[in-house]
Amino acid sequence: xxxxxxxxxxxxxxxxFNNKIPWSNKQELNYFRELTIGHSVLMGRxxxxxxxxxxxxxxxxxxxxxxxxxxxxxxLLFFPSINSAINYCVEAEHKQIFVIGGSxxxxxxxxxxxxxxxxxxxxxVEGDKYFPSISNKYWKFVEEIDLNTFVVxxxxxxKN
Numbered sequence: 001x002x003x004x005x006x007x008x009x010x011x012x013x014x015x016x017f018n019n020k021i022p023w024s025n026k027q028e029l030n031y032f033r034e035l036t037i038g039h040s041v042l043m044g045r046x047x048x049x050x051x052x053x054x055x056x057x058x059x060x061x062x063x064x065x066x067x068x069x070x071x072x073x074x075x076l077l078f079f080p081s082i083n084s085a086i087n088y089c090v091e092a093e094h095k096q097i098f099v100i101g102g103s104x105x106x107x108x109x110x111x112x113x114x115x116x117x118x119x120x121x122x123x124x125v126e127g128d129k130y131f132p133s134i135s136n137k138y139w140k141f142v143e144e145i146d147l148n149t150f151v152v153x154x155x156x157x158x159k160n
Contacts, residue, residue, distance in 0.1 A: 001090055005099045005106060005116040006035055007131055008150070014127030015103060019050045022125040028150050032100075035117060040097045042085055044105040059094070061085045063105060082108055103129040111138075116155040 008028055009015055016022065037057045045064035054060040054076045062078050063085060070077045079085035082105070089097050099109045110116075110132050116139065118131070134155060143154040 001094055002096045002115065003086070003099065003109070003113040004096060005109065005113050006032060006119075007101060007106065007116070008032070008119040008121055009131045010121050010123050010125045010127070012124040012127075013130045013133075014125050015101065015106075015131050016050075016129035017125070017127040019046055021050075022127055023121055023123055025121060025149055027147060028119050028121065031119065031147065031150075031152070036098045036100070040089055040094050041100045042082070042097050042105070042109075043100045044102045047101040047105070061089070061097070082112075086112070103131070107132050114157050116153075118153040118155070120151045120153055122150060 007015060008021065008025070010023070014022060036055070040059040040061055041055055042061040042063070043051075045062055045066075048060070048062045054071070054074045059075045059077065062076070063080075063082055064078050065080050077085075077088070079088065086097070099105060099113060116134070118134075138158055139155040140158050141153060142156050143152075145152040145154075
């Protein structure tokens with residue numbers, strides 16, 4: 001199983017402001033959809049609340065210590081911890097899990113993931129949530145794809 005972070009990040013490393021994405025970029029949202037469709041997406045409860053509903057065509061895995069309202073019909077599962085969610089995915093033989101936020105979930109998973117796809121939004125914005133720093137001690141930048149309104153940076157974990 002492969003665990004992958006996918007994040008939209010501003011030039012000044014902002015990912016959120018007041019529980020919302022502080023920009024609108026339809027092209028990036030379409031890229032995100034194409035990348036994650038048919039796979040599992042793992043997110044924190046605040047990220048799920050900001051989206052407002054399960055993402056279609058994906059198994060939605062939400063980390064929450066206080067909510068447990070799993071809805072199998074709508075591909076919505078709640079787990080009390082990241083480890084319990086990953087264990088479930090291993091047992092269910094998921095091929096890929098995309099970690100989609102928010103900042104606390106990124107911080108807790110950045111050491112567990114195999115790859116990262118960072119959509120670098122070409123703006124500096126005000127924010128209160130940031131993406132963790134990417135250390136070249138653990139991550140190798142392998143590809144950049146210019147998609148006009150944003151640039152995708154692909155990173156692979158350096159195996160020791």
